[in-house]
Amino acid sequence: MLKTFSSVAALFSAFVIAWGQPAATFDPASKVFRLDGGDVSYVFGVNSSGELQQLYWGGRLAKTDQFPRAVPMGEWASFDTPYTNTPQEYVGWGAGLFLEPALKVTYADGNRDLVLHYESHTITADGLNVVLKDIKRPIYVTLHYAIDAESGILARSATIENGLNQPVTVEQAAAAAWALPPAHYTMNYLTGRWAGEWTLTQEAVHPGERVIESRRGSTGHQANPWFALQAGEANEDQGEVWFGALAWSGSWRITVEQDQLDAVRITGGFNPFDFGFVLHAGERLQTPVFYGGYSAHGLGGVSRLLHRFEVEHVLPRRAGANTVPKPRPVIYNSWEATEFNVTEAGQMALAEKAAALGVDRFVMDDGWFGQRKDDHAGLGDWYVNQEKFPHGLKPLIDKVHALGMDFGLWVEPEMVNPDSDLFRKHPDWVLHFVGRPETQQRNQLVLNLARPDVRAYVLGFLDKLLTENDIAFLKWDYNRNWSEPGWEQLPAAEQKRVYVEYTHSLYGILAELRRRHPKVELESCSGGGGRVDLGILKYVDEVWPSDNTDPFDRLTQQDGFSYAYTPQVMMAWVTDSPHWLNKRSTSLSYRMLSSMQGSLGIGANIAKWSEDEAATAKRLIAAYHQVQPTIVQGDLYRLISPRNGSEFSATQTVNREKNQSVVFAFIHSTQEGRKFPLLKLKGLDPAAVYALTPIEGKTRPETPATASGAWWMNHGLEFDESFAGDFQAAAFRLDRK
Numbered sequence: 047m048l049k050t051f052s053s054v055a056a057l058f059s060a061f062v063i064a065w066g067q068p069a070a071t072f073d074p075a076s077k078v079f080r081l082d083g084g085d086v087s088y089v090f091g092v093n094s095s096g097e098l099q100q101l102y103w104g105g106r107l108a109k110t111d112q113f114p115r116a117v118p119m120g121e122w123a124s125f126d127t128p129y130t131n132t133p134q135e136y137v138g139w140g141a142g143l144f145l146e147p148a149l150k151v152t153y154a155d156g157n158r159d160l161v162l163h164y165e166s167h168t169i170t171a172d173g174l175n176v177v178l179k180d181i182k183r184p185i186y187v188t189l190h191y192a193i194d195a196e197s198g199i200l201a202r203s204a205t206i207e208n209g210l211n212q213p214v215t216v217e218q219a220a221a222a223a224w225a226l227p228p229a230h231y232t233m234n235y236l237t238g239r240w241a242g243e244w245t246l247t248q249e250a251v252h253p254g255e256r257v258i259e260s261r262r263g264s265t266g267h268q269a270n271p272w273f274a275l276q277a278g279e280a281n282e283d284q285g286e287v288w289f290g291a292l293a294w295s296g297s298w299r300i301t302v303e304q305d306q307l308d309a310v311r312i313t314g315g316f317n318p319f320d321f322g323f324v325l326h327a328g329e330r331l332q333t334p335v336f337y338g339g340y341s342a343h344g345l346g347g348v349s350r351l352l353h354r355f356e357v358e359h360v361l362p363r364r365a366g367a368n369t370v371p372k373p374r375p376v377i378y379n380s381w382e383a384t385e386f387n388v389t390e391a392g393q394m395a396l397a398e399k400a401a402a403l404g405v406d407r408f409v410m411d412d413g414w415f416g417q418r419k420d421d422h423a424g425l426g427d428w429y430v431n432q433e434k435f436p437h438g439l440k441p442l443i444d445k446v447h448a449l450g451m452d453f454g455l456w457v458e459p460e461m462v463n464p465d466s467d468l469f470r471k472h473p474d475w476v477l478h479f480v481g482r483p484e485t486q487q488r489n490q491l492v493l494n495l496a497r498p499d500v501r502a503y504v505l506g507f508l509d510k511l512l513t514e515n516d517i518a519f520l521k522w523d524y525n526r527n528w529s530e531p532g533w534e535q536l537p538a539a540e541q542k543r544v545y546v547e548y549t550h551s552l553y554g555i556l557a558e559l560r561r562r563h564p565k566v567e568l569e570s571c572s573g574g575g576g577r578v579d580l581g582i583l584k585y586v587d588e589v590w591p592s593d594n595t596d597p598f599d600r601l602t603q604q605d606g607f608s609y610a611y612t613p614q615v616m617m618a619w620v621t622d623s624p625h626w627l628n629k630r631s632t633s634l635s636y637r638m639l640s641s642m643q644g645s646l647g648i649g650a651n652i653a654k655w656s657e658d659e660a661a662t663a664k665r666l667i668a669a670y671h672q673v674q675p676t677i678v679q680g681d682l683y684r685l686i687s688p689r690n691g692s693e694f695s696a697t698q699t700v701n702r703e704k705n706q707s708v709v710f711a712f713i714h715s716t717q718e719g720r721k722f723p724l725l726k727l728k729g730l731d732p733a734a735v736y737a738l739t740p741i742e743g744k745t746r747p748e749t750p751a752t753a754s755g756a757w758w759m760n761h762g763l764e765f766d767e768s769f770a771g772d773f774q775a776a777a778f779r780l781d782r783k
């Protein structure tokens with residue numbers, strides 16, 4: 047059972063205040079909590095009913111600003127209780143709640159009423175913990191808050207504890223609920239499908255509830271756990287926007303609810319669909335973290351805050367390293383060149399070509415293990431295929447090293463083909479319901495990673511692979527979603543734990559691999575962008591955004607991706623033309639520039655490239671290497687959106703010191719002779735002088751070689767008349783003199 051912390055908390059908060067800089071404060075007179083960070087203040091208090099009530103979330107307030115004691119909202123009519131109308135930090139389902147609860151439980155005796163009141167709190171170094179307790183029964187919820195001092199991004203989560211001596215079933219558990227001030231909101235979220243991820247979808251928030259979710263067991267291509275709500279006239283560059291991102295790679299749900307009084311709440315956490323987590327006496331359930339933030343600088347401001355926060359606070363750091371993760375190596379990946387047909391000689395030949403282009407890392411994709419000739423067999427059997435690699439992986443790895451690159455390998459650890467030794471030996475290791483058909487997708491089944499024996503097997507083979515081979519990088523793939531998610535070893539009532547424990551087990555394996563092999567880097571791939579979220583990004587260095595590598599489609603996908611995630615993690619390969627998916631032909635320069643907006647890779651069959659093509663790629667890889675930190679870690683400005691059938695698009699990044707900027711410009715298809723728009727740059731130091739250098743393409747002949755930041759931002763960058771046609775690309779850099 048949890049103890050009450052109030053006396054300790056009072057002492058501790060006094061101590062922190064004495065030192066002057068608490069991220070969180072508590073005013074015992076008004077019972078108001080306040081968190082300040084960056085340009086943001088977040089305020090809530092214990093209201094006169096004992097509930098935790100949200101009071102304010104927005105631009106930073108003055109230190110001296112005070113809030114009175116929170117007062118619950120009144121009844122609207124006899125149909126609506128104050129309990130429903132009052133925006134609570136974390137509301138239990140009970141007492142006549144008609145909106146989305148944060149927590150819903152069923153007790154062993156059939157009672158289902160949960161009313162959470164403030165119990166105690168502690169102030170921590172970067173936030174606070176607040177303990178709530180049901181008004182009658184020892185069900186405790188500890189709400190965790192941390193605020194980032196620079197971005198003002200909050201990290202919220204909850205720990206639910208059963209203090210009864212009987213089990214309680216948790217049927218719905220949010221990580222957090224956020225309340226927004228009344229306004230007309232436009233909701234932004236990311237939707238898609240395989241090969242079509244990262245569509246920015248925008249719609250007005252109306253009365254009722256909008257649900258974005260995954261019921262698939264993992265994050266999903268179809269919707270991503272990120273949202274941004276623009277108030278009123280807010281746009282890309284200005285106006286108030288509230289945003290959030292859920293750090294969870296299992297089934298998830300976010301609801302955006304506008305109630306009858308026009309108040310808006312966002313609630314997110316485990317997906318309550320098919321959920322039921324039995325908490326035994328004394329047991330706890332920890333929710334994922336739901337990050338939330340605010341920007342007064344439009345959607346552009348949101349992504350700049352998120353990008354920096356992700357690089358500095360979410361992505362894994364090398365053991366002992368005090369610096370933010372470095373930009374990604376330029377990789378070569380064999381998948382589109384060879385598919386499953388990998389051989390020692392073929393991979394070595396590709397490695398030679400890749401090294402000559404200036405590639406840093408050579409990655410061998412699917413096909414190297416077990417009896418893997420196509421997608422019908424081999425998953426689960428993680429031994430090197432003797433026919434393809436008679437002497438193991440060592441000769442290839444040695445060759446890659448001798449060429450000056452490091453070596454990466456594809457794995458899909460959570461899956462098994464029924465045609466595999468592993469499945470023949472352990473048919474019960476897969477997610478299934480006893481006596482029911484096992485639905486296959488891509489001829490494979492999902493291993494139940496929540497089982498300790500499966501977890502030990504997966505960790506064991508990966509550890510062995512990394513111990514026996516000098517491997518710098520694993521592309522960790524996951525090529526289907528769940529079906530029949532049974533876990534027969536557990537009692538019937540407890541099998542739904544799989545929704546929580548599978549994902550924890552995945553995170554546990556990733557963390558343990560990083561601990562045992564601190565130099566190994568990881569990529570999250572799920573048939574492209576099916577598992578990208580702030581949960582997995584704590585354990586992996588990069589993600590594969592989409593199997594769709596068409597450079598034109600990628601412009602829109604990358605644009606969508608950039609709303610929520612940093613270009614640092616956005617791998618972008620240059621592949622062959624015509625493209626396999628859209629049959630579209632594009633120049634190599636266009637393909638290169640499209641990929642150079644993120645973390646560049648080459649995924650083409652470079653064995654077939656002409657000398658000219660190799661020279662273009664080599665030149666542009668070298669140019670990319672010079673400016674990569676600015677592109678992937680700088681402040682991103684989406685100057686012209688490629689969305690909605692736009693003829694043009696353009697992005698610009700500026701590094702933190704404002705001494706370098708990189709501009710990318712793309713023409714989809716020139717129409718009616720329209721010139722590429724004048725690009726007024728952003729984010730530069732107006733007083734500094736910057737020299738303009740083309741990476742690809744030309745500006746108007748009159749363009750000065752150097753000019754002030756003010757000139758580039760106010761006068762703008764004009765393109766040469768020759769910049770026209772179909773699928774054209776240009777890129778420039780500006781360097782402070």
Ligand code: GLA
Pocket residue numbers: 381411412456523525571572573574590592593
């Ligand atoms: C998935 C990945 C691809 C490739 C194949 C291999 O589709 O997204 O990049 O690795 O699997 O089977």
